[in-house]
Amino acid sequence: xxxxxxxxxxxxxxxxxxxxxxxxxxxxxxxxxxxxxxxxxxxxxxxxxxxxxxxxxxxxxxxxxxxxxxxxxxxxxxxxxxxxxxxxxxxxxxxxxxxxxxxxxxxxxxxxxxxxxxxxxxxxxxxxxxxxxxxxxxxxxxxxxxxxxxxxxxxxxxxxxxxxxxxxxxxxxxxxxxxxxxxxxxxxxxxxxxxxxxxx
Amino acid sequence: xxxxxxxxxxxxxxxxxxxxxxxxxxxxxxxxxxxxxxxxxxxxxxxxxxxxxxxxxxxxxxxxxxxxxxxxxxxxxxxxxxxxxxxxxxxxxxxxxxxxxxxxxxxxx
Numbered sequence: 494x495x496x497x498x499x500x501x502x503x504x505x506x507x508x509x510x511x512x513x514x515x516x517x518x519x520x521x522x523x524x525x526x527x528x529x530x531x532x533x534x535x536x537x538x539x540x541x542x543x544x545x546x547x548x549x550x551x552x553x554x555x556x557x558x559x560x561x562x563x564x565x566x567x568x569x570x571x572x573x574x575x576x577x578x579x580x581x582x583x584x585x586x587x588x589x590x591x592x593x594x595x596x597x598x599x600x601x602x603x604x605x606x607x608x609x610x611x612x613x614x615x616x617x618x619x620x621x622x623x624x625x626x627x628x629x630x631x632x633x634x635x636x637x638x639x640x641x642x643x644x645x646x647x648x649x650x651x652x653x654x655x656x657x658x659x660x661x662x663x664x665x666x667x668x669x670x671x672x673x674x675x676x677x678x679x680x681x682x683x684x685x686x687x688x689x690x691x692x693x
Numbered sequence: 694x695x696x697x698x699x700x701x702x703x704x705x706x707x708x709x710x711x712x713x714x715x716x717x718x719x720x721x722x723x724x725x726x727x728x729x730x731x732x733x734x735x736x737x738x739x740x741x742x743x744x745x746x747x748x749x750x751x752x753x754x755x756x757x758x759x760x761x762x763x764x765x766x767x768x769x770x771x772x773x774x775x776x777x778x779x780x781x782x783x784x785x786x787x788x789x790x791x792x793x794x795x796x797x798x799x800x801x802x
Contacts, residue, residue, distance in 0.1 A: 551765060574782065651774075
């Protein structure tokens with residue numbers, strides 16, 4: 494048994510176990526903060542799978558974008574809206590979960606059957622190593638130039654849209670503005686460092 | 694079949710992991726009542742699709758790697774989707790003071 498192949502197999506098994514158990518925990522755990530952190534673990538393991546598939550650039554992009562940006566964004570959203578609220582009970586929730594579980598299990602069985610029974614006529618994994626990054630750059634600036642530019646426009650639109658949607662509409666009353674003009678600045682106001690209650 | 698100890702990891706193994714991830718994401722998307730968890734399930738599904746793209750790119754298209762370029766585009770769109778989705782979620786929370794998916798029935802007929 495070749496040691497490289499067995500190492501690859503062990504890494505693959507560990508990473509896929511982390512991915513499957515982590516994704517189940519993301520969906521099933523009650524505490525959403527735990528599931529957000531476990532989602533970061535799932536993203537990291539997916540990046541590890543990309544490394545096994547000889548794609549170092551995409552693995553780095555996955556870690557930067559997903560773990561560094563998307564996961565942090567989700568954590569911030571959780572902290573902004575984190576309120577313990579009693580969810581209203583809904584009749585037939587158990588039935589709904591069971592039915593959707595059946596549908597998803599059927600979809601899973603279908604996908605597994607297709608992927609196992611198909612005779613994949615493939616040349617096998619080929620690696621071009623570090624040349625992959627150069628190749629991606631060539632693709633992005635030659636035959637995928639239009640999607641690349643569209644992606645930049647999409648990112649700009651998403652950024653502006655997110656700002657517009659999440660901005661709080663603050664309407665400052667005019668007398669408050671006049672007050673602010675009369676006061677010079679906050680540092681001119683006499684703010685006691687210690688209140689009288691704290692001195693006692 | 695799956696763990697052939699002589700050769701490299703077969704393509705089917707990657708496809709099976711991606712199928713598990715995708716079905717978990719679909720289940721969570723349907724059944725989550727917390728709106729943030731719905732967005733997390735969408736991210737799981739996008740990751741499953743990315744695993745498929747990357748494995749086919751490595752096993753079939755190993756020298757041209759179109760799949761890697763495609764998955765970079767998917768990552769870009771996923772980042773934009775997460776930003777806009779969370780912004781929508783914040784403004785919904787500001788209007789409704791809840792993140793229960795069952796109470797977001799504003800656009801129902």
